[in-house]
Amino acid sequence: MKAARRIAGRVWLAVLLLAVWELAARTADDLYFPPPTEIASAVRELWWSGPASRLFLSDKALDDFGPSLTHLLVGWALAAALGIAVGVAIGLSRVLAELFDPVLQVGRAIPPPTLIPFFMVVFGLGTDMQVATIVFGAVWPVLLNTVDGVRGVDPLHLDAARVFGLSRTTRLFRVVLPAAAPKAAAGLRVALGFALILMVIAELMGAGGGIGAHLNDAERGFRPVELWAGIALLGIIGYVLNGIFLLAERRFIGHHRERQA
Amino acid sequence: MLEIKALGHTYADGHRALTGIDLGLERGELVCLVGPSGCGKSTLLRCIAGLQRPTEGTVLLEGQAVERVPDGLAVVFQDYTRSLFPWLSVRDNVALVLRRRGLARAARRAAAEEALEAVGLAAAARKYPWQLSGGMQQRAAIARALAYRPQLLLMDEPFGSVDAQTREDLEDLLLSVRGDHGMTILLVTHDIDESVYVGDRVVVLTGAPGSVHTDLPVRLPSPRDQIGTREDPAFVALRAEVGRAVRRT
Numbered sequence: 294m295k296a297a298r299r300i301a302g303r304v305w306l307a308v309l310l311l312a313v314w315e316l317a318a319r320t321a322d323d324l325y326f327p328p329p330t331e332i333a334s335a336v337r338e339l340w341w342s343g344p345a346s347r348l349f350l351s352d353k354a355l356d357d358f359g360p361s362l363t364h365l366l367v368g369w370a371l372a373a374a375l376g377i378a379v380g381v382a383i384g385l386s387r388v389l390a391e392l393f394d395p396v397l398q399v400g401r402a403i404p405p406p407t408l409i410p411f412f413m414v415v416f417g418l419g420t421d422m423q424v425a426t427i428v429f430g431a432v433w434p435v436l437l438n439t440v441d442g443v444r445g446v447d448p449l450h451l452d453a454a455r456v457f458g459l460s461r462t463t464r465l466f467r468v469v470l471p472a473a474a475p476k477a478a479a480g481l482r483v484a485l486g487f488a489l490i491l492m493v494i495a496e497l498m499g500a501g502g503g504i505g506a507h508l509n510d511a512e513r514g515f516r517p518v519e520l521w522a523g524i525a526l527l528g529i530i531g532y533v534l535n536g537i538f539l540l541a542e543r544r545f546i547g548h549h550r551e552r553q554a
Numbered sequence: 555m556l557e558i559k560a561l562g563h564t565y566a567d568g569h570r571a572l573t574g575i576d577l578g579l580e581r582g583e584l585v586c587l588v589g590p591s592g593c594g595k596s597t598l599l600r601c602i603a604g605l606q607r608p609t610e611g612t613v614l615l616e617g618q619a620v621e622r623v624p625d626g627l628a629v630v631f632q633d634y635t636r637s638l639f640p641w642l643s644v645r646d647n648v649a650l651v652l653r654r655r656g657l658a659r660a661a662r663r664a665a666a667e668e669a670l671e672a673v674g675l676a677a678a679a680r681k682y683p684w685q686l687s688g689g690m691q692q693r694a695a696i697a698r699a700l701a702y703r704p705q706l707l708l709m710d711e712p713f714g715s716v717d718a719q720t721r722e723d724l725e726d727l728l729l730s731v732r733g734d735h736g737m738t739i740l741l742v743t744h745d746i747d748e749s750v751y752v753g754d755r756v757v758v759l760t761g762a763p764g765s766v767h768t769d770l771p772v773r774l775p776s777p778r779d780q781i782g783t784r785e786d787p788a789f790v791a792l793r794a795e796v797g798r799a800v801r802r803t
């Protein structure tokens with residue numbers, strides 16, 4: 294009962310907006326603004342009409358999100374590894390920080406999509422170009438947040454680590470990294486959102502296949518409902534990825550959050 | 555074992571915290587440091603621990619100048635709430651520092667639990683520091699330092715946040731472990747009774763900039779006893795003497 298009320302409390306506005314949208318779209322009867330029920334059934338038709346053994350995913354679903362999501366996750370994981378490794382190094386060393394500062398300031402100011410034409414020349418159309426775009430865009434929030442987190446380690450914690458003779462590696466893994474983890478995680482979450490955006494942009498610009506290609510097809514074939522379906526699908530994917538990330542974050546560094554509560 | 559020569563410290567902002575400190579500690583001695591707030595007691599401990607380089611003078615440990623954090627040193631920081639690692643359970647906070655003693659993982663955990671039991675925290679071993687009260691955190695920090703079995707133990711107002719009964723228990727615990735492992739201890743306290751009760755010597759610092767005002771030997775029979783020692787006329791006389799010295803600073 295209580296849980297039901299909580300859920301109701303959280304979704305009533307969304308339901309209301311959908312209802313208003315539905316009504317407005319049906320009244321207006323405009324080809325470009327289909328009602329949400331039509332969009333939902335298009336989503337089901339296009340991607341969720343497959344056999345039960347495949348979680349109802351259709352062939353088109355496997356084609357559209359299989360490679361896209363794989364590229365997204367590979368790109369994000371590479372960005373995470375690179376961002377954390379470089380971020381920790383820069384956060385710990387004043388020399389490296391001063392050396393890299395101009396590079397970082399310029400690098401993060403470059404809008405990642407502008408590099409797509411360049412990556413197309415270097416890597417051609419396809420996977421490598423898409424992954425490179427995602428890595429380049431997603432690495433900044435991870436890197437900058439990790440630097441921030443490492444610099445923000447409580448000096449008394451470092452004093453305690455030194456006094457009790459912790460080795461450099463122990464200090465890194467047991468003191469510096471856990472202390473920096475909440476900030477780094479915030480960076481990783483932002484990076485996940487960027488990765489999704491860049492995945493689509495790369496596909497729209499011709500990475501070949503994926504949801505971006507579906508959007509291009511729908512646009513060229515003049516099928517607004519399918520266009521809307523693609524947009525809705527991206528929203529759902531972003532929401533689900535973020536939800537999974539939050540669960541993992543709570544699982545691994547939950548005690549940091551509770552400390553503030 | 556520890557020798558401080560003409561030590562002085564001026565902070566970067568020009569504040570002169572300490573000046574002309576000469577102080578020596580014999581091996582196994584327990585010396586209490588008292589002095590008004592802000593007279594530089596914590597600064598002195600940080601210089602001894604090698605966490606901060608004094609602007610004047612030297613600290614010698616076993617005849618060696620202290621330039622970095624020396625081996626076999628433990629500190630109970632004044633700011634105990636910030637000195638424990640919030641991402642580790644209380645037990646793991648203690649176990650972490652036992653790597654230095656070369657114990658295997660299971661042995662470290664066992665030793666950590668034993669140390670926590672000694673300060674009355676056995677039941678809280680699996681909690682995180684932020685789940686404990688201030689006094690419990692302070693005891694956890696003490697357990698961590700004692701479990702480390704240092705040769706030199708620096709304690710900065712380690713019993714400030716615990717109730718009177720626990721405080722007496724901790725004082726007696728300190729007196730007993732010190733006999734077991736022959737540690738040398740330098741303890742900062744605001745409590746004059748405590749300084750006389752646990753100390754072999756009481757050193758009184760003057761107000762800012764801090765320097766040694768009085769260095770009083772405490773000649774009371776051991777083992778000490780919370781009731782008996784405190785009513786000993788020698789104890790009462792010493793307490794009065796330290797009190798007068800603190801007042802004159």
Ligand SMILES: Nc1ncnc2c1ncn2[C@@H]1O[C@H](COP(=O)(O)OP(=O)(O)OP(=O)(O)O)[C@@H](O)[C@H]1O
Binds near residue numbers: 565569570593594595
């Ligand atoms: N990092 C710093 N920069 C400038 N001044 C400082 C710094 N740390 C401490 N001081 C000053 O040095 C003086 C001595 O400080 P310290 O913490 O050693 O005092 P204390 O004797 O431990 O005091 P308390 O009994 O209140 O703990 C104080 O006046 C303080 O303001």
Ligand SMILES: [Mg+2]
Binds near residue numbers: 595596597632710
């Ligand atoms: Mg102090």
